[in-house]
Amino acid sequence: MGLLDGLLDKFKQGLRRTQELVLSPIQGLLGLRRLDEDQLQELEDLLLQADLGVHAVDRLMARLRFEMKRSGDIDPRAALKDELLKILHLHPSRPLTAGETQVLLLVGVNGVGKTTTLGKLAAHLKARGEGVMVVAGDTFRAAAIDQLEAWGVRAGVPVVRNQMGGDPAAIAYDGAASALAKSIPWVLIDTAGRLHTKDHLMKELDKIRRSLQKVIPSAPHRVFMVLDATTGQNGITQAEAFKQVAGVTDLILTKLDGSAKGGVVVPILERLKLPIAYVGVGEGVDDLIPFDPEAFVDGLLGA
Amino acid sequence: MFDSLSDKLSKAMKTLRGHSKLTEANIEAALREVRMALLEADVHVQVARTFLSRVKEKALGKDVLDGLNPAQAFIDIVHQELTAIMGGQVDEHPLNYASKGPTVVMMVGLQGAGKTTTSGKLAKFLKKAGRSPLLVPADVYRPAAIEQLHIVAKDAGVPSFRTEEKDPVAICKAALKEAELKGWDTVILDTAGRLHLDEQLMEELSKIKATCEPSEILFVADAMTGQDAVRSASAFHEKLAITGVVLTKADGDTRGGAAFSIKEVTGQPVKFVGEGEKLDDFQRFHPDRMAQRILGMGDVLSLIEHAKDRIDEKDAEQIAQRLAKNQFTLEDMRKQFQQVKKLGSMQKIIGMMPGMGQMKEQLASVASDKRVTHMEAILNSMTPKERANPNLLDGKRRRRIALGAGRPVHEVNQLLKQYLEMKKMMSQMNDPKFMQKMQRMAGGKGMPGMGGGLGGFKMPF
Numbered sequence: 001m002g003l004l005d006g007l008l009d010k011f012k013q014g015l016r017r018t019q020e021l022v023l024s025p026i027q028g029l030l031g032l033r034r035l036d037e038d039q040l041q042e043l044e045d046l047l048l049q050a051d052l053g054v055h056a057v058d059r060l061m062a063r064l065r066f067e068m069k070r071s072g073d074i075d076p077r078a079a080l081k082d083e084l085l086k087i088l089h090l091h092p093s094r095p096l097t098a099g100e101t102q103v104l105l106l107v108g109v110n111g112v113g114k115t116t117t118l119g120k121l122a123a124h125l126k127a128r129g130e131g132v133m134v135v136a137g138d139t140f141r142a143a144a145i146d147q148l149e150a151w152g153v154r155a156g157v158p159v160v161r162n163q164m165g166g167d168p169a170a171i172a173y174d175g176a177a178s179a180l181a182k183s184i185p186w187v188l189i190d191t192a193g194r195l196h197t198k199d200h201l202m203k204e205l206d207k208i209r210r211s212l213q214k215v216i217p218s219a220p221h222r223v224f225m226v227l228d229a230t231t232g233q234n235g236i237t238q239a240e241a242f243k244q245v246a247g248v249t250d251l252i253l254t255k256l257d258g259s260a261k262g263g264v265v266v267p268i269l270e271r272l273k274l275p276i277a278y279v280g281v282g283e284g285v286d287d288l289i290p291f292d293p294e295a296f297v298d299g300l301l302g303a
Numbered sequence: 304m305f306d307s308l309s310d311k312l313s314k315a316m317k318t319l320r321g322h323s324k325l326t327e328a329n330i331e332a333a334l335r336e337v338r339m340a341l342l343e344a345d346v347h348v349q350v351a352r353t354f355l356s357r358v359k360e361k362a363l364g365k366d367v368l369d370g371l372n373p374a375q376a377f378i379d380i381v382h383q384e385l386t387a388i389m390g391g392q393v394d395e396h397p398l399n400y401a402s403k404g405p406t407v408v409m410m411v412g413l414q415g416a417g418k419t420t421t422s423g424k425l426a427k428f429l430k431k432a433g434r435s436p437l438l439v440p441a442d443v444y445r446p447a448a449i450e451q452l453h454i455v456a457k458d459a460g461v462p463s464f465r466t467e468e469k470d471p472v473a474i475c476k477a478a479l480k481e482a483e484l485k486g487w488d489t490v491i492l493d494t495a496g497r498l499h500l501d502e503q504l505m506e507e508l509s510k511i512k513a514t515c516e517p518s519e520i521l522f523v524a525d526a527m528t529g530q531d532a533v534r535s536a537s538a539f540h541e542k543l544a545i546t547g548v549v550l551t552k553a554d555g556d557t558r559g560g561a562a563f564s565i566k567e568v569t570g571q572p573v574k575f576v577g578e579g580e581k582l583d584d585f586q587r588f589h590p591d592r593m594a595q596r597i598l599g600m601g602d603v604l605s606l607i608e609h610a611k612d613r614i615d616e617k618d619a620e621q622i623a624q625r626l627a628k629n630q631f632t633l634e635d636m637r638k639q640f641q642q643v644k645k646l647g648s649m650q651k652i653i654g655m656m657p658g659m660g661q662m663k664e665q666l667a668s669v670a671s672d673k674r675v676t677h678m679e680a681i682l683n684s685m686t687p688k689e690r691a692n693p694n695l696l697d698g699k700r701r702r703r704i705a706l707g708a709g710r711p712v713h714e715v716n717q718l719l720k721q722y723l724e725m726k727k728m729m730s731q732m733n734d735p736k737f738m739q740k741m742q743r744m745a746g747g748k749g750m751p752g753m754g755g756g757l758g759g760f761k762m763p764f
Contacts, residue, residue: 048348051529054339110552111415111525140580142419142454143447150446164454195555228415232345232529234557255414258498260531283444 040065043076050263050300053233056270060084081297087266088293093250093275095290096222098130098185103176103212103219107205107246108226109238110193113254115144117226117280118190119151120288121252126157131184135175136161137168137208140192148190154285168192168204169211176215189220196241205246223248224277229255229262239268253291254280261300325362325373333377334359337598344558344597347533350567358384382594389563389590390572397574397587398429399518399546405437405482406489407515411508411543412523413535414496417551419448421523421577422493423455424585425549428575429489430461437487438463439478441471441511442495452493459582462487471495472510479515492517499538512543520545521574524565526553532561533568540569547574550588554578558597631726633690637682640675680708681718693719 040061047057060083067074096104104121106114115138122132134157138144145161152159160175172189179187191208194201212219225248227235242248251269253262256279265276276291334355341351362380400406408425410418419442426436438456440463442448456463464478475492482490494511497504512520522536522545539545548569550562553576562573573588682690684707689695696704696719705712 045348048342049530051345051531054342109527109555111417113415141451142458143451146447146450147445195552197555228525228527230413230525230528230531230535232527232532232557232561233343234345234527234555235529237556238527255498258413258500258531259534260529264529 046302047080047263047300050261051232051235052263052300053236053267056263056267077301081301084266084297084300085293087270088276088297091269091273091275093277093291096125096186098125098128101176101180101183101185101187101216102221103179103187103189103216105172105189105191105208105212105220105223105246106226106252107191107223107242107248108193109195110141112193112226112228112231113280114138114193114226115147115151115190116283117224117252117254117278117288118148118188119155120280120285121278122151122157122186122188123155123285124288125186125188126155130186131182132157132186132188133175133179133182133184134159135172135187135189137172137175137190138192139164139166139168139171144190144192169207172208173211173215176212176219180215196238202241202245205242209247220247222250222277224250224252225274226252226254227262227265227268229253229258230260231262231264233264235264236268236271239272239274243272243274248274250275250277252276252278252280252288256299257281257287262296263300325365325377327363329373330359330362330377337381340598341560341563344560344599345527345529345532345564346560346597347530347564347567350533350564353567354384354388354563378598382591382598385563385594385597386591389566389593390588397547400489401518405479405487406519407479407492407517408489408519408521409492409494409508409512409515409517410521410523410549411494411539411545412496413498413525414445416496416523416525417577418442418496418523419451419455419493420582421549421551421575421585422452422491423459424577424582425521425575426456426461426491427459427582428585430459434489435487436461436489436491437478437482437485439475439490439492440464441474441492443469443471443474444495448493448495455582471507472514475511475515490515499535499542505538505542508543519547521547521549522565522569522571523549523551524561526550526559526561526576527555527557528561530564532564536565537568540571545569545571547571549573549575549577551577554584558599559593560597562593563597633682633685633693633722634687636722636725637679637690640679640682677708677710677714678718681705681710681715684708693722 044061067079106118108114122134125132134152136145136148149159162171175187223246225242251274253276268274278288279291281287358381410422412418426438429436440449440452453463466474466477468474520543522539548565550573576586576588578584684704701712701715705715
């Protein structure tokens with residue numbers, strides 16, 4: 001028993017240290033010019049804790065070690081920041097520009113904040129003085145329609161709705177047709193959260209796409225996958241599946257106001273070429289902001 | 304994207320065949336692979352490191368038992384350790400109940416973890432277990448959250464608390480009084496989702512706790528959570544002293560390493576797992592299965608229990624008896640399909656099977672739900688007489704059945720062929736010699752981590 005207790009204590013100490021490390025910013029380490037093996041190890045841990053994933057971290061660390069060997073005197077923080085920015089700048093998100101009616105579709109797994117994000121996005125576009133219509137396409141989750149309606153009131157935009165359990169493709173069709181008839185430039189369509197492994201639910205997204213195309217052949221003009229910043233490596237398979245089935249064009253990273261860094265977007269962007277359009281940083285109506293790579297990397301590196 | 308860990312380990316330890324002891328040198332590569340697997344499964348870095356040093360200590364100097372290769376011996380140690388940490392044996396009683404008055408269960412967690420849905424699932428679970436729960440909406444912030452709980456409660460067939468109160472603490476207090484008055488023995492408080500960094504809202508939870516004195520405070524955690532699980536879980540635990548964890552959205556393809564991290568930092572057991580859109584998709588937590596899943600070894604045990612739960616025992620027994628007498632008919636096959644459908648989507652079933660890494664996609668397309676539906680349609684288009692006596696099915700009848708089911712004739716033929724194969728296979732299973740052969744196969748190589756048996760097994764769909 002003694003041995004086990006000893007191990008447990010050691011483990012608890014280790015965790016306490018983790019917690020301290022989380023609180024004590026990474027920059028202390030990154031400010032150092034020459035890092036010894038232990039410090040490099042700690043740096044690697046901190047990057048892993050940002051959910052960048054083993055592969056991305058291995059590559060970043062290899063690169064850092066290489067640079068250190070080559071020049072002997074480099075700023076590790078600047079080197080890492082450069083490397084990460086290079087990746088994030090590979091695929092910038094196109095800004096939303098109003099014109100003829102465009103359909104924006106929001107998809108994602110359960111609980112990532114689709115409805116909230118849609119409300120904020122509606123308010124954001126409305127604040128630019130552009131017409132917006134939102135469509136309550138989540139007809140599955142209890143009270144999702146009421147939730148969107150509340151956001152519609154908050155943002156001051158009309159809500160197209162049907163009853164719970166209705167056909168989401170039909171309501172999407174109605175919304176797009178109505179916006180087109182009224183020449184409203186933006187139609188934002190909410191969808192029910194679904195796990196990317198559920199075939200039948202994923203197929204429903206395809207049906208929504210097809211019914212939108214009956215109204216506007218080029219619709220949906222953008223498909224945003226909403227991703228919770230607390231998500232781990234599963235975010236990659238999520239993005240893969242949603243891109244394949246729903247034609248995702250951009251990511252929106254939510255809940256960045258917590259302690260999670262959302263690092264999984266880095267491998268997603270690299271592998272799937274999906275840019276990050278917006279980030280959600282709070283529960284307020286203004287808490288959706290365009291993605292800023294510099295600020296995001298500073299967050300990852302704990303600046 | 305994840306290869307099964309057992310495959311990787313087998314590769315990493317290939318050179319070790321014939322070694323009779325696990326040594327520092329010969330487990331190094333394997334340790335690296337396990338670390339990789341844990342990190343890919345979102346186990347926290349520090350948790351993974353501590354775990355690995357523990358495994359290393361256990362493994363060093365261990366004799367490799369006869370019949371095992373070093374990789375298998377090593378996996379065994381890893382699996383045992385992980386299972387032990389995840390909670391060892393399943394507790395008989397999942398919840399602590401108050402000795403006097405209504406038991407209060409408080410649900411807490413981050414936004415979007417699934418607290419409201421989980422509250423409903425728990426209520427239904429407890430109702431089935433003979434309790435009389437009351438659902439209490441205490442999330443006054445998220446638009447329509449209260450309405451959502453009322454709807455969920457209705458679906459679950461349990462009452463939900465309605466009040467004009469706007470303050471969460473007051474709502475909970477009033478609900479408790481009502482429960483005492485009306486004799487509800489379990490009160491489930493669905494609190495607002497919040498960031499653990501939000502001091503003010505954490506304070507509100509503390510007040511609810513102080514006022515209602517819950518017997519259980521369950522931390523609801525998304526199975527897909529990454530490294531942040533450690534931070535949020537420990538923050539909630541420090542503030543509220545949680546008593547257990549409910550893991551949600553575990554029906555996806557996430558490895559669920561967060562469960563391990565949370566267990567480690569809070570020391571509190573994972574009590575339940577939510578895995579599906581329906582209120583019934585809620586189960587007791589099984590540490591050994593979770594350990595296998597984190598390591599990428601599948602979850603065949605869960606599948607078995609899942610099946611047991613939903614399959615009509617009487618039907619199953621009848622089919623088994625008929626099998627024993629070699630009387631398996633198309634009617635039995637139809638019943639089987641109906642039961643397969645009860646199990647949920649084929650994807651779910653396949654997802655639970657171990658060692659299915661690469662086969663998963665292939666299988667998913669073959670064993671799609673549609674196919675089962677089509678076959679069932681064909682069977683439904685037969686008369687009871689035809690199902691009882693497949694010999695009746697001549698060309699004319701087959702054409703009629705195809706028309707009735709709206710499927711081409713060759714699918715009818717295909718189904719009959721499969722029926723004959725199933726019948727043959729099943730009669731072999733009644734033969735003791737055949738079963739011995741199967742067991743030998745299972746002991747041999749087969750697919751790693753899955754006992755090999757399934758590999759040679761032809762599924763009826």
